[in-house]
Amino acid sequence: MGSDPVEIVAFFKSCEQLFAVYSEPKSLQAMLIRPFLNDRAKTYLTTLDTTVSGDYERLKDAMLREFKLSPKCVLRTF
Numbered sequence: 001m002g003s004d005p006v007e008i009v010a011f012f013k014s015c016e017q018l019f020a021v022y023s024e025p026k027s028l029q030a031m032l033i034r035p036f037l038n039d040r041a042k043t044y045l046t047t048l049d050t051t052v053s054g055d056y057e058r059l060k061d062a063m064l065r066e067f068k069l070s071p072k073c074v075l076r077t078f
Contacts, residue, residue, distance in 0.1 A: 001038045005067040012060050029056035
């Protein structure tokens with residue numbers, strides 16, 4: 001994950017493609033991306049409840065909200 005918040009969307013898309021190719025179980029996906037998060041995302045991760053930080057989909061949604069990257073925000077930016 002790069003330092004530019006817009007890159008987070010491409011990061012999650014790439015992760016999901018890799019998860020599909022290697023048939024990664026849902027229970028491991030959130031843990032596998034942790035080493036690749038930028039510093040801001042890692043700091044935010046420490047504030048999340050374990051039920052959120054341990055579930056990939058919920059973690060992704062929380063990160064997108066934190067970085068203000070909802071579809072509406074992205075459309076406004078571009």
